[in-house]
Amino acid sequence: MKLQVASRLAIFALLELAARRDQQVSVAEIGEKYGVSTHHLAKVMHALGRAGLVHSVRGAGGGCQFTGNARRVTLLHVIELFEKRDSEDSGKDAPGHGTNEGRALREVLGEIDGIAQATLGSITIATMLKLVDRHRGGGRRPAASVAAAER
Amino acid sequence: MRETTTKPAADTLAIRRVRRADIADVIALDERITGLAKPDYWHDVFARYGERRLGERFFLVAEASEPRDDERILGFIVGEVRAWEFGSAPCGWVFALSVLPGARLRGIGQMLLDAISEEFKKANVTKMRTMVARDNRLHLLFFRGEGMMAGPYIQLEKELD
Numbered sequence: 341m342k343l344q345v346a347s348r349l350a351i352f353a354l355l356e357l358a359a360r361r362d363q364q365v366s367v368a369e370i371g372e373k374y375g376v377s378t379h380h381l382a383k384v385m386h387a388l389g390r391a392g393l394v395h396s397v398r399g400a401g402g403g404c405q406f407t408g409n410a411r412r413v414t415l416l417h418v419i420e421l422f423e424k425r426d427s428e429d430s431g432k433d434a435p436g437h438g439t440n441e442g443r444a445l446r447e448v449l450g451e452i453d454g455i456a457q458a459t460l461g462s463i464t465i466a467t468m469l470k471l472v473d474r475h476r477g478g479g480r481r482p483a484a485s486v487a488a489a490e491r
Numbered sequence: 492m493r494e495t496t497t498k499p500a501a502d503t504l505a506i507r508r509v510r511r512a513d514i515a516d517v518i519a520l521d522e523r524i525t526g527l528a529k530p531d532y533w534h535d536v537f538a539r540y541g542e543r544r545l546g547e548r549f550f551l552v553a554e555a556s557e558p559r560d561d562e563r564i565l566g567f568i569v570g571e572v573r574a575w576e577f578g579s580a581p582c583g584w585v586f587a588l589s590v591l592p593g594a595r596l597r598g599i600g601q602m603l604l605d606a607i608s609e610e611f612k613k614a615n616v617t618k619m620r621t622m623v624a625r626d627n628r629l630h631l632l633f634f635r636g637e638g639m640m641a642g643p644y645i646q647l648e649k650e651l652d
Contacts, residue, residue: 412632414632454625457625461631462628462634464635470638474638
């Protein structure tokens with residue numbers, strides 16, 4: 341499964357901000373870590389701000405802060421800000437849509453879509469931070485960054 | 492979507508094996524959550540998981556040290572070590588976990604899961620599994636938050652004509 345670049349960047353940005361939720365983090369710093377332009381990231385941050393997940397403070401000492409609930413905001417919430425789900429336009433204009441073969445194919449694709457949604461809808465930002473810690477070599481229990489996000 | 496404060500529950504409750512006297516509370520808790528009273532089922536579960544093969548079957552309850560409104564049993568978990576089903580090496584299966592709605596967000600579910608994990612480890616298994624309905628967001632969020640990922644099996648079913 342592939343995500344659009346904006347969705348990936350939004351997830352990365354939220355992870356950075358949620359791990360340091362007491363700090364103002366600059367867009368430039370996040371852009372540098374993930375190798376993307378500040379301009380591109382700014383558009384993503386703007387969308388996250390509109391969704392109430394990020395608050396930005398301009399000027400010296402300013403930056404972005406995570407304002408959501410890390411234990412409730414899921415990857416699906418974030419992705420849906422940037423991508424239309426496949427099931428929403430599941431080929432109504434595609435050849436064979438109204439045939440039995442088309443319906444059978446939709447059933448199979450619907451199964452895949454259902455599993456993907458259940459997975460993305462059950463992984464929160466807090467859970468992602470735990471996974472990040474695991475990849476860092478940490479244990480199962482929350483590290484400092486996760487504890488910060490869960491406060 | 493602001494966060495809710497999580498209070499540590501460790502000093503206000505005990506996790507222990509179920510006793511016969513707890514079953515009425517377990518039945519009531521399950522009925523409150525599922526809307527369906529299943530006394531025969533829970534008495535049978537107690538007979539199988541609370542009294543037999545206790546080295547590989549675990550029926551644990553979270554008991555409040557200072558019960559409020561007669562709510563003594565705040566949650567329960569049931570699981571067992573299963574071996575060689577579907578070709579799987581021995582692993583721990585959790586098939587029931589419930590926490591009273593009013594007692595949630597205090598870490599009780601996590602304590603129950605930790606307790607049964609320890610029992611599984613003592614029984615020499617290194618993996619734990621459960622099954623969650625795709626649309627059961629609350630349970631999915633909980634188990635995911637506890638580090639559980641998709642396993643190597645896919646559940647299949649069909650309508651019997």
